[in-house]
Amino acid sequence: MAHPSQLGFQDAASPVMEELLHFHDHALMIVFLISTLVLYIIVAMVTAKVTNKYIIDSQEIEIVWTVLPAVILTLIALPSLRILYLMDEINDPHLTVKAMGHQWYWSYEYTDYENLGFDSYMIPTQDLSPGQFRLLETDHRMVVPMESPIRVLVSAEDVLHSWAVPALGVKMDGVPGRLNQTAFIASRPGVFYGQCSEICGANHSFMPIVVEAVPLEHFENWSSLMLEDA
Amino acid sequence: MLNVVLKQLKNHPALIPLFVFIGGGATMSALYLGRLALKNPECAWDRKNNPEPWNKLGPNDQYKMFTVNMDYSKLKKDRPDF
Numbered sequence: 001m002a003h004p005s006q007l008g009f010q011d012a013a014s015p016v017m018e019e020l021l022h023f024h025d026h027a028l029m030i031v032f033l034i035s036t037l038v039l040y041i042i043v044a045m046v047t048a049k050v051t052n053k054y055i056i057d058s059q060e061i062e063i064v065w066t067v068l069p070a071v072i073l074t075l076i077a078l079p080s081l082r083i084l085y086l087m088d089e090i091n092d093p094h095l096t097v098k099a100m101g102h103q104w105y106w107s108y109e110y111t112d113y114e115n116l117g118f119d120s121y122m123i124p125t126q127d128l129s130p131g132q133f134r135l136l137e138t139d140h141r142m143v144v145p146m147e148s149p150i151r152v153l154v155s156a157e158d159v160l161h162s163w164a165v166p167a168l169g170v171k172m173d174g175v176p177g178r179l180n181q182t183a184f185i186a187s188r189p190g191v192f193y194g195q196c197s198e199i200c201g202a203n204h205s206f207m208p209i210v211v212e213a214v215p216l217e218h219f220e221n222w223s224s225l226m227l228e229d230a
Numbered sequence: 231m232l233n234v235v236l237k238q239l240k241n242h243p244a245l246i247p248l249f250v251f252i253g254g255g256a257t258m259s260a261l262y263l264g265r266l267a268l269k270n271p272e273c274a275w276d277r278k279n280n281p282e283p284w285n286k287l288g289p290n291d292q293y294k295m296f297t298v299n300m301d302y303s304k305l306k307k308d309r310p311d312f
Contacts, residue, residue, distance in 0.1 A: 062244030070251040086298040092305060 001133060001167070001193040010167045013192055013213070014184045017169030019083050027076055034072075087169075090183045093151035097142065101154070101161025101174035101196065104203035108142045116227055122206050136193045138210045143222045146186045146213040154180045159201065165194035165211055173198055186213030265295065 002010060012018040098109040102119075110116040123137040144150050154163045156174035164171035165184075172182040186192070194209040214222070239245055267275075271283040271293055287293060292302040 057242075059242065059244040062242075063247055066244065066247040066251070070247070081296070082298055085294060085296045088294060089297060089300040091300050 001136065001191075012169065013167040013186055013188055013190060014169055015187060016083075016087055016184065017167065018187075019086060020169050023079050023083055026079060030072060030076060090151060090181065091149050093183055094148040095144065096151045096153060097144065098153045098155070099142070099163045099174070099209075101156035101158075101163065101200070101207075103158050103201050104196075104207040106138075106142075106161075106163070106196075106207060106209055108140075110223065114223075114227055116223055116230065118226060118230070120210070122208055133193065135206060136195070136208045136210070138208055141191070141210040141212040143212045143214060143219055144186060145216040145219040146189045148216070149183055149185050151181060151183045154182065160198045161200050161207075162197035163194070163209060164197040165192050165209055167192040167194075168211065170194075171197055186211070189213050189215065262295075269293075 009017075009021055009024065012021050095110070096112055098111065100107045100109070105119050105121045107117060107119045118140045120138040120140045120142065122135065123132065123139060125134055128134060128137065152163065152170070152172065154172040154174045155178060156176045158176060160176070161174040162171060163174055163182075167190075168184045168186065170182055170184050172180045174180065190213055192211045192213070194211070196204055196207045196209070198204075200207075239249075271287055274281055274283060290303050290305055
C-alpha cells in the first residue's frame with residue numbers, strides 16, 4: 001500500500017507492474033540525463049565571459065543533434081510499446097472474477113464453479129481496529145490464489161467507476177452496460193489496496209478495493225466458507 | 231517544390247537525417263493507422279458484406295499486431311462447441 005510522503009510507485013506485486021517499474025526507471029534516467037545536460041549548458045552560457053559572434057552554421061552539430069534525440073526516442077519507444085502489448089495479453093487465466101461497481105461499493109462474483117457473490121464496503125473510520133488503514137479497508141476482501149493468472153471482468157451497475165490496484169499494475173474502467181477485461185498474476189502473497197478511480201458521486205473516495213493473494217488451499221477454504229455463509 | 235528542397239539539401243546535408251526520421255515516423259504511423267482502419271475487428275465499415283466483424287474472431291486468433299509472451303494459436307480449446 002502507499003506510505004506517507006511516498007514519491008515513487010508501490011512495490012510491484014505482479015510481473016506487469018515490475019516491467020512498468022523498470023521502464024519508468026529507464027525513462028526517468030534518460031529524463032534526468034537530458035535535464036542535467038541542459039541545465040549545465042544554460043549555466044555555461046550565462047556565466048561565459050567570451051562569446052563568438054561569427055558562427056553562422058555547422059552541418060556536423062546539426063546532424064548530431066538530429067540523430068541523437070531520434071535514437072534516444074527510439075530507445076524509449078521500443079520498451080514502451082512492448083509493455084503496452086504485454087499489458088493487453090490475457091494468458092489463459094485460471095480464474096475469472098467479476099468486479100461490479102456500484103454507488104458506492106464494489107461487488108465481486110466468482111461464478112466459475114459455484115455462485116459466490118458478495119459486496120465489499122469500506123470500513124468506516126470509527127469502526128477500524130488498531131493497525132487497519134483508514135479509508136482503505138473493506139469488510140470483504142477479494143481473495144485470489146497467488147501465482148495464478150486471474151481474469152477480472154469489470155463493469156458497473158449505475159455510473160462510471162474504475163477498478164484500480166496500483167501494486168498489481170491494474171486499472172480498468174467500469175462502464176455500465178459494458179464488460180471490460182483485464183488480468184493480473186499476483187507474484188507474492190499479500191494484501192493489495194486500491195481505490196475507485198473514476199468520479200462516481202459523493203462517496204467516490206470511499207469505495208476502496210482490497211485484493212488478498214493467498215496460496216491455493218487457503219483460497220479453496222475461503223471460498224467454501226464464503227459459500228456456506230451466503 | 232521538390233527541386234527547391236533538393237537544392238537546399240545539397241547545401242545543407244544535415245537536413246537528410248531530419249527527412250529520414252520524420253519521413254520514417256510519418257510512414258510508420260500512416261501504415262499502422264491503415265492497418266487499424268482495415269483489419270480492426272471492432273468496427274464495421276461495410277454493412278452489406280461484413281456487417282459484424284467481431285463475430286468472426288476464433289478463440290485462437292490474434293488480432294493485436296504484436297504479442298510478447300503469448301502464442302494464441304497454441305491455446306487449448308477447453309469449451310464446448312455451439
